[in-house]
Amino acid sequence: MTTRAVEAWTLEPLVKFVKEAGARLVLVMTSAGQVLAQSGFARAVDVMSAAALGAAIMASTEEIARQLNQAPFAALNHQGERHGIFLAGLATGRGRLVALVVYDLDVSSLGLVQLFFEQLAAELQAASPKGSVSKQVLAADFERDLSDSLKTLFGR
Amino acid sequence: MADDVKALSSQLAQDPDSLVFLRLGEALRHKGQLDAAYRVAVTGLERHPHLADAHDLYARILADKHDYERAFDEWDMALRIAPAHVGALKGLAFLYFKIGDVQQAAAHLEAAQQAAPDDPGVAQALALARGGATEVERAADPAAEAEPATVQESLAPAAQPLEEARVFAGLEGAEEGLLLLDGSGRVLGGALKDSAGQDVTDAVAAYLAGVSHEAARTAKLLGLGDWSGLAAEGKLGHVHLTSPSADALLLVVRDRAVPMGRLAIIAQRAAAAARRWLEEQG
Amino acid sequence: MTAESPGGGYGRALDLITRVRGVRGAMLVSADDGIVVAEQLMEGIKGPALAALAASLTTRLRRAMEAAGVGVSLFWHLQAEQGALLVVPAVSGILVVAVAEPDVNVGLVRLELLRGAEAVA
Known part of the structure; x- marks a missing residue:
């Protein structure tokens, strides 16, 4: 299972989360879709x-x-026949981030993902560089940012 | 080899739920009959979807067919079921070498070496990790055709019970209801048979490492301290799992006629015998 | 003891379990999801963690027991240094769970868990 980070502070909490929750795929990104x-x-x-x-x-x-005049939903969970998809926001010094988690129902469960997601959110909050809220992403920058992130994530 | 395939096919036909499909699939794979091996592995996986060895076999066949993406998924699944599965760790190392990620390959080989410190194939691959991908690929390649015997041995689904009679000598049910495993789920001694007399040692061993890991995590995260035992009543029998030493697991299985309290006493005696045996092994 | 129960029947089932001396809390858990259905727990016990971990251990244990040919699990008991976890899977896909002191009367808790399982079935 390969875990890679564009921003190094996210790596350790993410590796731990993947192991404990038995997650198959995880993405940590900004709400604009920039992958960390x-x-x-x-x-x-x-x-x-x-x-x-x-x-x-x-x-x-x-x-x-x-x-509906209410605060944003904390998390969404979709459960299929073999996989579950869990999508949730989390607050960090880097601004509000989004985690997308795909888990196999054979090896994990919504309960385990929720349990260790709380830990992930707390650890990312603690590890994040303070006062570095991401700037508004302009369409012109988005493609370049994405391309740079993918190069870091896949080493090519 | 043809005789092997014939005999194994016949065994599987007689008992479709048995784990003979693992040996049959491997035999067919070695003969290059990949489509037949593929069918055997898929059918086996349908019956044993939570068996790490079945995912490992399927992954090796997929790797032979150059379907590396699905092979990756299957080895990944094997590791989720049995986190220290040596075959899966070697398989993933091989795939990482294929895509040039030597760092990840070495990390997987290191994990494989921790799980199987005496495996010369792993040691060789790890030693070569900084020497060049070609040699390493070959040493780690679980799909390679003409490998040294040692590498093939390391891919065996589970070690054979070692001197099983000695571990639980004198204890009731030593050959059919007591099982001693190492921390990676490999059989050290004893054997298990189900109520029909079928040997289920390897299948149970494959699941027990996961049970013990989860028991330890549960006790720790709930603030209950170290776990000392897990007893369960089944519809047809009772089981008691305990950890006689830091790196070993002991399972005792009896039919429902044996009360849970008595089972706990049998487990204590067996654990004492296992501890003595483990100390003798040094 | 904090209580969170969606229905009187579930609440009564949990009451009977938590009345046993040495029981620190009881809960009903969705076996597939590992999430809390109803709970009566002493302060300090983390309900969601208990639910997720009890369900996960039940799943892993069930596979090992099926492989061993002893059939589905009717009751299991995890013994630890500072406590015990006792679980009865009900036919409805609900787990009836108790967390207790290490020296609790296991036979009595088992009986109440089985009654609880009947009540939620």
């Missing part, structure tokens, strides 16, 4: 699509919450 770390993805193209889809789902549900 990944685990388990073999191809850059999968990271790109997962990041885009995860960020879009979070944006949609945040908008629904806003229209």
Whole structure:
């Protein structure tokens, strides 16, 4: 299982989370979809699509919450026949981040993912550089940022 | 080899739930009959979806077929079921070498060496890790055809019980209801048979490392301290799992006629015998 | 003892378990998800952790027991230095769980867990 980070402070908490929760795939990204770390993805193209889809789902549900005049949903969980998908936001010194977790129902469960996600959120909060909230990502910068992140994550 | 395949096929036909499919799949793979090996592995996996060795076999066949992405998934799954599975660790190391990630390959080989310190194939691959990918690929390649015998041995699904009669000598059920494993789930002694008399040693051994890991984690995270035993009543029998030493697990299985309290006493005696035997082994 | 129970039937099942001397808490857990259905726990016991870990250990133990040919698990008991975890899987896919002192009367807790399992089945 390969875990790689664009920002080094995310690596240790993520490695621990993957092991404890038995997660198959994990992405940690900004709410704009900029990837900070990944685990388990073999191809850059999968990271790109997962990041885009995860960020879009979070944006949609945040908008629904806003229209209902309530705080953003803490987490979303979808359970299929063999896999579960868990998507949740977390607060760090780097700003609000989003974690997308895919787990096999054979080896993990929603309970285990939730349990160790709390730990991941606390450890990322503690490890994050303070006062470095990410700037608004401009469309022009997005592609370059993404390309740089993927190079770091896949070493090519 | 053809005779092997014939005999193993016949055994599997007689008992489709047995683990003979692991040997049959491997024999077919060695003969280059990859499609037949593939069918055997898939059918075996359908019956034993949580058996790490079954995922390992399937992954080796996929690697032979150059389907590396799915082979990766299968070895990954084997490791989730049995985190110290040497075959899966070697398989993943091989795949990482293939894509040029020597660091990850070495990390997996180091984990394999921790799980199997006496495996010369792993040691050789690790030693070569800084010497060049070609040699390393060959040493770690679980799909290689003409490997040294030592590498093949290291890919065996589980070590054969060692001097099993001596470990539990004199104890009731030593040959069919007592099992001693090392921390990676490899059999050190004893054997298990189910109520139909079928040998289920390897299948149970494959799952027990995961049970003990989860028992230890549960006790620790709930603030209960170190775990000392896990007793369970089944519909057809009772089991008692304990850890006679830091790196060993002992399972005692009896039918439902044996009360749980008596089972605990049998387990204590067996644990004492296992501890003595482990100390003798040094 | 904090209580969180969606229904009277579940609450009564948990009451009977937590009345046993030495029991620190009881809960109902969804076996597949490892999440809390109802709980009566002493302060300091982490319900979500207990639920997730009890469900995970139940799953792993079930596979080993099936492989050993002893059938599905009816009751299991994890003994540890400073406590014990006792679980009965109910047919409804709910686990009835108790966490207790190490010297608790296991036979009595087992009986109440089995009654609890009947009540939620």
